[in-house]
Amino acid sequence: MPLPQKNTEIISDLKLWNQLIADDKAAFSALFEKYLNPLVNYGKTLMPSHEKVKDCVQDVFVDIWLYRHSLSDEVVVKAYLFSSVRKRIARLYERDRIFRQTTPLEDLEFSLKFSIEHSMINDETLDLEVRQLNQLLNTLPPRQKETLYLRYHQGLSLEQIAEVLEINHQSVKNLLHRAILHLRKEWKGSISLLLIGGYLAL
Template sequence: MCIVVINRLHVDALSNEQLWDALKQDDQGAFAELYQRLHATLYSYGYKVAANATLVEDAIQDLFVDVWRMRHSSSSANSVKFYLFRSLRRKLHLLSEKEHWSETPSAQVDITSVDNSAEQLMIGQEQESQLIQRLTYALAQLPQRQQEVVTLRFYQNFKTSEIAQIMGITEKSVRNTLQKALLNLREQAPYLAPLLGLLLFWLLA
C-alpha cells in the first residue's frame, strides 16, 4: 500500500477532504492537521449542543480517536466538516446519557465562543463592534434548539438538508426553527430588524 506523506509546506493548501484521504492511508501529519484545523469550530458548535466544556472536549477527543482507529474502514467523505459535525452531535448525546449530564439552559451559553468573523459578514461595517455585541447577546437568549440551527445555517453554512441530517429532524422542522429564531431575534433586537427581515425573506423564498 502506498502511504501518502504530506509536505508541511503545502498542507495549508489542501482541502479537508484531501487531508481525510491522506489520513486513511496512515498519514499522521494529515490527521494532526485536520484536528488542529477543525477543533475550534467543533468546540464552538459542541458548546451550543451541550454547554459543558469537559463534556465537549471529551466528545471531540473520542471522535478523533474513532476517526484514527477506523480510518481504514471509513469511506471517503464528500464533506469532512459535515461528517464530523453530525458525528460530534451523536457523540455528545451518548456521553451526556452515560455521564448523566444535562444540557445547560440557553441563558447560560458562553456567548464569547461565537465566531465574530461570521457575524461581521452578516451585519456589515457600520458600527460593527457594537452591533456584534448586541447580536451575540440576542442569540444567546434564544432557545437551545434555535441557537443550534442558526449556528449551523449562518455560521457554518450548512444547507437545510445537511442540518436536518446532523440534527436528526426533518427539513421542514429546520426551516420552521430558523423562522422562529429570526422572528425572536427581530423582537429582541429591533435595531437589527432590516437585516433580519432580509434573512427571513431569503429563508422563506
C-alpha cells in the first residue's frame, strides 16, 4: 500500500514552488511536467472531455505563473494543485450551465472505475475474485470512491484530502471509514482488504 506523500517529495515540491515564486521559469516547468498527467487523470474522473480537462489544468498553471508573487510560500503543492483543478472544473460546469450557479463543489460526481491490476495478483485462479472485488469497489458512492482515490492512489493525507474536497478533516475520516466498513462487510473473498490500497489503479 503506498504511503501518504513522502517528506522528500514535499520538500522537493516546496523548493520548486518557492523558486517559481522567485520567477524561476525552470522550476515552473518542472512542476508542470511532474503534475500534468496526474492532474489530467484526476480531472477526467470529474469531467469526461479530455481536452477540456487539459485546458483546465493548463489554466491553473497559467494563473499560478501570472499571480506567483501573491502565492503563499508555505503550501502542500500537490494538494493545492488538485484542489485548484477541482475548482476550475466546477466553475466550467457552472459556466456551461451543466450545474446551476448555486451547485456546491461537493456535487461534482467522481466517475473513476477502480481496477485492481491483474498483473499484481499473479494468480490466475483469483481472476474471478479480482473481478468481484472491482465490482464491489465500484458500488461505493462517488464521494467515497474519490476519497479512496486521493488517499491510496495519490497518497494524500487526510488533511490534504480535506483541502481538495473543501470539507473538514472529520468528514474525510467518516468517508474513509464508511467505505472501508462497507468493503469489510460485503467482501467474502480470500484477497486481503489490507492489500487493496496497493492495488488501486487507473
